[in-house]
Amino acid sequence: MIADKDIGIRAVQEFLGDDALPDRISSGSNNEHYVLLEEPEFEMAVSHLAANKFVLISLFCCEGFFKNAAHTLFYVFERRTSILVLVRGVNGRATSIASIYPSASWFERECRDGFGVEFEGAFDTRRLFLHETYPDGFHPLKKAFRNAPIVTKETVDPVDEYPFREVSGEGVYQVPVGPVHAGIIEPGHFRFSVIGETIFNLEVRMFYKHRGIEKLAEGKSPRDCIRIAEAVSGDESVANATAFCMAVEHISQIQVPERAWYLRTILLELERICSHLGDQAGMLVDVAFPLGANQFSVLREECFRESDRLTSSRFLREMICIGGLSRDVSRTQLDELTSFVHQMRKRYKIGLKIVLSTASVIDRFAPTGVIRHALLRPLNITGPAARASGGKVDVRLNHPYGIYDQFVPKPQRLRDGDVLSRFTIKASEIIDSLDLIERLIATIPEGDVRSDAPIRDGYTLALIESARGQNLCWVWIKDGAIERYKVRTASFGNWLAIEHAVQGNIVPDFPVINKSLNLSYAGTDL
Amino acid sequence: MNFDFVLYLVINTLVVIAISPLFVSLIKKVKAGTQGRQGPSVFQTYFTLIKLLKKEVIYSPNSSRIMRVTPLVTMAAILVAALFVPLVFVPEPIGGIGNIILFLYLLALARFFMALAGLDAGSSFGGMGSSREMSISAIIEPTTIIVFAALAFVFKTLNIFDMFALTAATGSPATPTLILIGISLFIILIVETSRIPVDNPETHLELTMIHEGMILEQSGRNFALMELSAAVKMTVLMALLINLIVPLGLTTSLTFAGILIAVIVFMVKGSILAGIIGLFESSMAKKRFFQLPSLFAMAFFFSTLVIIIEVFS
Numbered sequence: 001m002i003a004d005k006d007i008g009i010r011a012v013q014e015f016l017g018d019d020a021l022p023d024r025i026s027s028g029s030n031n032e033h034y035v036l037l038e039e040p041e042f043e044m045a046v047s048h049l050a051a052n053k054f055v056l057i058s059l060f061c062c063e064g065f066f067k068n069a070a071h072t073l074f075y076v077f078e079r080r081t082s083i084l085v086l087v088r089g090v091n092g093r094a095t096s097i098a099s100i101y102p103s104a105s106w107f108e109r110e111c112r113d114g115f116g117v118e119f120e121g122a123f124d125t126r127r128l129f130l131h132e133t134y135p136d137g138f139h140p141l142k143k144a145f146r147n148a149p150i151v152t153k154e155t156v157d158p159v160d161e162y163p164f165r166e167v168s169g170e171g172v173y174q175v176p177v178g179p180v181h182a183g184i185i186e187p188g189h190f191r192f193s194v195i196g197e198t199i200f201n202l203e204v205r206m207f208y209k210h211r212g213i214e215k216l217a218e219g220k221s222p223r224d225c226i227r228i229a230e231a232v233s234g235d236e237s238v239a240n241a242t243a244f245c246m247a248v249e250h251i252s253q254i255q256v257p258e259r260a261w262y263l264r265t266i267l268l269e270l271e272r273i274c275s276h277l278g279d280q281a282g283m284l285v286d287v288a289f290p291l292g293a294n295q296f297s298v299l300r301e302e303c304f305r306e307s308d309r310l311t312s313s314r315f316l317r318e319m320i321c322i323g324g325l326s327r328d329v330s331r332t333q334l335d336e337l338t339s340f341v342h343q344m345r346k347r348y349k350i351g352l353k354i355v356l357s358t359a360s361v362i363d364r365f366a367p368t369g370v371i372r373h374a375l376l377r378p379l380n381i382t383g384p385a386a387r388a389s390g391g392k393v394d395v396r397l398n399h400p401y402g403i404y405d406q407f408v409p410k411p412q413r414l415r416d417g418d419v420l421s422r423f424t425i426k427a428s429e430i431i432d433s434l435d436l437i438e439r440l441i442a443t444i445p446e447g448d449v450r451s452d453a454p455i456r457d458g459y460t461l462a463l464i465e466s467a468r469g470q471n472l473c474w475v476w477i478k479d480g481a482i483e484r485y486k487v488r489t490a491s492f493g494n495w496l497a498i499e500h501a502v503q504g505n506i507v508p509d510f511p512v513i514n515k516s517l518n519l520s521y522a523g524t525d526l
Numbered sequence: 527m528n529f530d531f532v533l534y535l536v537i538n539t540l541v542v543i544a545i546s547p548l549f550v551s552l553i554k555k556v557k558a559g560t561q562g563r564q565g566p567s568v569f570q571t572y573f574t575l576i577k578l579l580k581k582e583v584i585y586s587p588n589s590s591r592i593m594r595v596t597p598l599v600t601m602a603a604i605l606v607a608a609l610f611v612p613l614v615f616v617p618e619p620i621g622g623i624g625n626i627i628l629f630l631y632l633l634a635l636a637r638f639f640m641a642l643a644g645l646d647a648g649s650s651f652g653g654m655g656s657s658r659e660m661s662i663s664a665i666i667e668p669t670t671i672i673v674f675a676a677l678a679f680v681f682k683t684l685n686i687f688d689m690f691a692l693t694a695a696t697g698s699p700a701t702p703t704l705i706l707i708g709i710s711l712f713i714i715l716i717v718e719t720s721r722i723p724v725d726n727p728e729t730h731l732e733l734t735m736i737h738e739g740m741i742l743e744q745s746g747r748n749f750a751l752m753e754l755s756a757a758v759k760m761t762v763l764m765a766l767l768i769n770l771i772v773p774l775g776l777t778t779s780l781t782f783a784g785i786l787i788a789v790i791v792f793m794v795k796g797s798i799l800a801g802i803i804g805l806f807e808s809s810m811a812k813k814r815f816f817q818l819p820s821l822f823a824m825a826f827f828f829s830t831l832v833i834i835i836e837v838f839s
């Protein structure tokens with residue numbers, strides 16, 4: 001029986017042969033394995049991994065990693081607890097793997113926009129994050145581009161306009177929605193092809209608020225970069241900052257004090273509770289049940305206020321730093337948090353009972369917006385959305401970081417994959433997080449919350465479970481500064497899930513399906 | 527046309543316009559209360575209407591004359607319909623006024639123009655709203671006819687004035703058949719005024735809108751007229767329900783004191799009904815669009831029952 005960690009290595013052995021192994025494979029500092037592949041063997045290797053149920057969790061590009069190749073592509077695969085990174089040096093052209101891994105399509109288009117790498121054989125070569133108004137040949141992530149404002153096109157030739165998938169037939173009509181919406185929400189365009197009220201097809205178009213986060217991080221010192229990591233997505237600040245710090249700590253082999261990990265875990269779980277409460281309130285607003293929605297909104301607001309008391313920031317900002325935490329939390333504050341958690345659990349359960357005993361709510365939630373289990377792997381759907389569809393995906397369980405190996409969250413799993421399952425999964429996760437926080441406070445050790453150690457050069461990958469699912473970041477430090485910072489939030493994968501989840505549902509059910517997946521626009525568009 | 531009737535026309539129109547925004551606010555207030563919120567002031571709808579009346583009207587370049595006349599046609603149709611339902615004072619009916627079938631089709635006329643205006647501006651949400659409104663009205667119309675037929679069976683008349691005069695004269699609590707019709711009328715009230723579980727008047731989600739979708743492109747004083755006509759329509763339907771079931775306070779003779787008391791009593795009764803609507807709305811989520819007929823079927827069932835009882839008793 002091979003340990004789960006070695007599944008990746010065994011798979012590589014199978015397609016490379018034993019002899020090639022030692023000089024081709026290298027271990028990263030965070031238990032990931034890098035395998036350098038030549039062009040001819042690449043496609044075969046990917047097919048082999050696909051056959052062995054590996055999931056493509058990220059694909060990103062990097063300049064100047066190898067001397068003899070202009071671009072280096074990193075294909076990150078995951079299966080259970082093992083992480084395998086296929087490394088491929090290319091010069092502006094590469095073969096596409098989108099037909100094997102559909103999730104690669106967005107990644108490849110992202111690399112094309114950022115670096116100008118053309119993927120041959122891709123089924124979709126439209127622009128992704130650079131919309132039509134950006135000039136041709138503009139690729140902001142190239143090292144040659146100095147970060148400065150650029151002149152965008154005033155008008156777009158109708159020929160160059162973004163071509164949406166055409167769905168035609170008798171009675172099919174198009175409903176364009178967004179990017180400007182009636183409520184105060186982020187911009188996104190939804191193109192529905194509808195027959196009567198039934199959704200036949202949906203295509204989402206995101207990336208209306210590109211901020212250039214990855215470019216901004218380049219050249220910054222790792223300590224300055226934390227603020228950037230926190231800004232990737234507002235309500236995932238702690239998760240993204242912790243992932244970034246974990247990567248830097250692994251590279252520099254900094255030992256984080258135990259107390260710091262306890263506090264970090266409390267903050268991570270607090271963030272998860274806030275996010276899930278917001279989703280649940282939103283889902284109830286979208287089926288027009290404000291009585292239930294308001295209870296959760298009130299609890300969420302109280303969570304924010306508690307966060308503010310604890311860290312002087314409603315979104316728990318500026319607490320996480322490299323080596324631990326920027327400041328300690330006093331015993332009185334922790335005691336206060338314990339009683340808050342206690343109260344919170346009581347009130348939450350009352351609210352939950354009211355909602356789940358209202359027949360009209362259940363009637364709207366089930367069986368709306370089903371995500372089939374078969375879609376999880378090809379699209380890399382993670383987080384509560386995947387767990388509600390029978391997926392065993394939770395970074396805290398599969399790749400335990402910090403102290404999650406001692407404080408194991410309860411594995412959550414439902415099979416129906418509809419809005420109701422996502423609602424109930426989130427409910428159990430909130431209760432579980434509250435329990436976890438209580439247990440953490442009860443056993444928290446005394447001691448320092450930060451260890452100051454020099455930051456070294458190197459690169460590594462870090463995975464973290466944010467409220468929305470698996471977030472990933474890859475950090476490369478060169479000469480003490482960030483050379484490349486790649487973030488992939490859970491929403492990047494989960495956005496494609498909604499296109500499948502809404503099919504066959506009616507248009508008025510779209511908002512609740514959308515809310516149940518709680519996708520971040522900012523986290524997708526860096 | 528005698529002097530009494532002219533006075534009735536003036537009083538009824540003024541009262542209905544003055545009171546309607548209050549009931550809209552009251553429902554909001556009750557709903558806010560159930561959610562543990564303070565909610566806006568009960569005069570908020572008046573302030574909003576005054577604000578809207580001062581604002582300029584913006585027309586989409588795609589829109590035609592329909593968009594320009596719809597607010598006026600809607601308001602006019604609803605105000606005429608309002609004359610058919612005496613709020614506080616029941617005079618002798620004159621001509622066709624008070625005919626229940628005509629009343630129904632005046633409401634249908636307003637709805638028809640609203641749906642046209644929804645399509646007229648060329649926005650996809652207006653079109654969706656209109657299409658949904660028309661689907662719903664196609665299903666609810668037979669039900670409404672049956673409910674009104676049941677009313678006619680109970681009172682042996684097609685005139686609302688005569689019905690009210692009868693209930694006001696007896697002044698007694700409603701008969702069992704009237705209570706059954708009351709349930710049907712309540713459902714029709716909910717459907718016609720686009721409330722939960724049929725539609726959500728407070729939503730910001732364009733994709734789920736029905737009534738709000740149709741008036742999404744309206745602005746300024748036109749929007750004020752649309753809002754006011756919706757409020758008046760609600761009050762008229764509420765009055766129909768109230769004055770049939772609890773005729774208390776309704777006067778048939780024209781005296782100043784009598785009218786004053788009747789107005790106050792009507793406001794109290796209306797406020798109670800507004801509270802009931804608010805609680806009803808808070809108790810459930812919106813139904814899935816294609817499951818709405820099950821709600822209408824309930825109204826249909828109760829009224830059919832009444833007709834059967836009336837025919838065989």
